[in-house]
Amino acid sequence: MIPITMKRRKIAVAAGFCLSFFLGTLMNLLFIPGFEHHQNHADRVHRFYHEQQQRVVDGTKLHVRDSDAAAAVDVNGEPTTSSRQRLDLQLQIQERYDEVLRYRQQQSPWSGTGNPVRPLERRRLMDLAQRNNWELSKGTEKTNNQYTDSHHRLSPAASLYTKSRRDFAVNTRIVNGTPMLGCSSIDNVTDVQYLGSGYTKAVYKAALNSSLSVALKSVDFGGHDMENCVKKYGSTGDCYRLASFKIVKEMTLMERLQHPNILKLFGYCYQDSNDIRDTVTAITELGSPLEMIQLLQTSWEERFRICLSLVRLLHYLAHSPLGSVTLLDFRPRQFVLVQGELKVTDLDDASAEETPCSSPADCVMEFPARNFTLPCSRGRCSGMNEKRNLYNAYRFFFTYLLPHSAPPALRPLLDKIVNSTGELIWGIDETLVQLEKVLHLYRNGLYLQNNTQPHRADYKRVVDASITGENYRCWPSYQHEGCMLSVFNIHEAIGVCESHAQCQAFVMTNQTTWTGHQLVFFKTGSASLSPAPGKVTFVRVSS
Numbered sequence: 001m002i003p004i005t006m007k008r009r010k011i012a013v014a015a016g017f018c019l020s021f022f023l024g025t026l027m028n029l030l031f032i033p034g035f036e037h038h039q040n041h042a043d044r045v046h047r048f049y050h051e052q053q054q055r056v057v058d059g060t061k062l063h064v065r066d067s068d069a070a071a072a073v074d075v076n077g078e079p080t081t082s083s084r085q086r087l088d089l090q091l092q093i094q095e096r097y098d099e100v101l102r103y104r105q106q107q108s109p110w111s112g113t114g115n116p117v118r119p120l121e122r123r124r125l126m127d128l129a130q131r132n133n134w135e136l137s138k139g140t141e142k143t144n145n146q147y148t149d150s151h152h153r154l155s156p157a158a159s160l161y162t163k164s165r166r167d168f169a170v171n172t173r174i175v176n177g178t179p180m181l182g183c184s185s186i187d188n189v190t191d192v193q194y195l196g197s198g199y200t201k202a203v204y205k206a207a208l209n210s211s212l213s214v215a216l217k218s219v220d221f222g223g224h225d226m227e228n229c230v231k232k233y234g235s236t237g238d239c240y241r242l243a244s245f246k247i248v249k250e251m252t253l254m255e256r257l258q259h260p261n262i263l264k265l266f267g268y269c270y271q272d273s274n275d276i277r278d279t280v281t282a283i284t285e286l287g288s289p290l291e292m293i294q295l296l297q298t299s300w301e302e303r304f305r306i307c308l309s310l311v312r313l314l315h316y317l318a319h320s321p322l323g324s325v326t327l328l329d330f331r332p333r334q335f336v337l338v339q340g341e342l343k344v345t346d347l348d349d350a351s352a353e354e355t356p357c358s359s360p361a362d363c364v365m366e367f368p369a370r371n372f373t374l375p376c377s378r379g380r381c382s383g384m385n386e387k388r389n390l391y392n393a394y395r396f397f398f399t400y401l402l403p404h405s406a407p408p409a410l411r412p413l414l415d416k417i418v419n420s421t422g423e424l425i426w427g428i429d430e431t432l433v434q435l436e437k438v439l440h441l442y443r444n445g446l447y448l449q450n451n452t453q454p455h456r457a458d459y460k461r462v463v464d465a466s467i468t469g470e471n472y473r474c475w476p477s478y479q480h481e482g483c484m485l486s487v488f489n490i491h492e493a494i495g496v497c498e499s500h501a502q503c504q505a506f507v508m509t510n511q512t513t514w515t516g517h518q519l520v521f522f523k524t525g526s527a528s529l530s531p532a533p534g535k536v537t538f539v540r541v542s543s
């Protein structure tokens with residue numbers, strides 16, 4: 001039997017513990033100074049315990065049940081393991097919530113105002129941060145979904161129209177001048193296909209109105225993040241809230257960071273799913289996952305485009321409205337291709353905070369092959385966000401994609417770009433200048449070496465004609481069946497034809513690449529020459 005006074009004390013302590021957490025949350029929501037956002041997580045846990053010990057509160061006011069109170073503290077009035085874990089999880093949710101609010105409101109040192117949080121969004125964010133879903137941890141979720149597969153047990157993106165949901169009239173929401181899609185837009189999606197998943201999210205492709213294809217991103221209930229969290233904390237509801245903040249953060253950054261190489265956010269939908277209120281689904285631009293092996297087989301021009309897109313993106317991130325943004329998880333899988341352009345899709349690990357420091361020893365960037373020490377200036381590691389991005393771009397992209405099979409005249413400049421980024425000699429500004437220079441040289445045919453040797457063969461020019469068959473394979477062809485390469489002009493095409501033993505003719509198509517180069521089909525003969533308006537064929541007449 002526990003003496004009645006002790007029981008009361010426990011109730012009071014537990015209530016204090018709850019109130020303390022509630023007040024902490026409230027202080028953060030109201031931005032009361034003194035409640036540090038950047039506090040170390042462990043310190044914060046500590047502080048909450050300390051505070052709850054000091055408070056004496058009437059438990060009945062907070063409706064703390066005896067059973068809850070008893071579960072929250074042990075016989076010595078100390079928090080039990082389960083209450084510690086619960087608090088730990090709540091604090092993680094709170095931290096993610098704080099981070100999202102910071103990004104919503106943050107101004108860069110040089111730009112205008114941040115985006116104020118609209119009342120509806122604030123309410124939903126608060127809801128996400130505060131709602132207590134302990135009862136959801138009892139494993140009551142349903143799995144009656146048509147898109148369930150063995151790997152991805154159930155994902156809200158895949159269960160859009162099987163659950164009740166709240167459409168917060170998001171169709172009327174305008175972001176950066178564009179109306180946002182909402183739940184009603186994805187009511188009748190068709191052709192839903194699983195695209196991929198990572199640690200936290202599952203991504204599906206879907207067609208809206210049988211026309212626009214989009215990506216639907218939601219928390220993967222069967223993913224590692226959810227599984228590990230539920231194993232540790234036992235609460236599906238709260239683990240969901242924790243994970244969903246990654247999507248909310250990503251959506252926030254997609255709204256605040258507007259650039260052609262950042263995937264567009266088309267909208268979002270909050271709906272009930274798996275017995276969890278307001279599960280979030282982001283509706284974004286659709287891309288195709290980056291396959292490095294496949295990229296190595298494409299033309300230099302396409303690979304250069306990817307590097308240039310990346311450098312343009314990193315230049316924007318270094319000077320973004322939120323300050324210098326770094327992609328902490330910088331792997332090729334965080335990017336997708338949209339019509340040949342590289343776009344970043346996974347922004348949940350992006351950070352606009354420069355690492356705090358007291359000396360350069362705190363500013364060591366460690367990579368598998370080498371380390372860099374950056375200066376510590378005014379309490380922050382100088383340029384660390386930008387440099388981290390740049391070195392990652394070098395090690396994951398430039399070394400593989402830039403020099404390999406480049407036009408020989410561009411090799412010295414490309415080698416310099418690779419070396420200077422690999423040594424972090426250049427910053428992103430200089431790197432961008434140099435890559436734009438490569439583009440200028442390539443686009444204007446300035447990479448073509450002055451070849452004083454005359455062409456060995458003569459060619460007969462046939463206007464509005466093409467050769468249908470007589471294909472041969474070459475690398476890196478734009479077309480699987482035949483040899484289709486891009487050239488700056490007719491002279492380059494003749495040079496290519498003469499360098500291929502099989503080539504007896506070529507067809508200048510009316511298609512161009514992203515740099516304006518013309519696509520040319522190289523052929524083994526001209527027996528199947530036939531009329532084709534707009535195309536010009538050159539047939540070798542002597543050798």
Ligand SMILES: Nc1ncnc2c1ncn2[C@@H]1O[C@H](COP(=O)(O)OP(=O)(O)OP(=O)(O)O)[C@@H](O)[C@H]1O
Pocket residue numbers: 195196197198199200201202203215263284285286287288289290329333334336345346347348
């Ligand atoms: N818009 C998109 N279009 C096509 N595929 C996408 C899109 N967004 C994401 N993907 C694919 O889905 C995968 C998972 O998405 P995402 O990276 O956002 O999830 P995650 O859980 O954060 O992953 P990670 O463990 O890498 O952090 C990606 O690796 C990518 O291949």
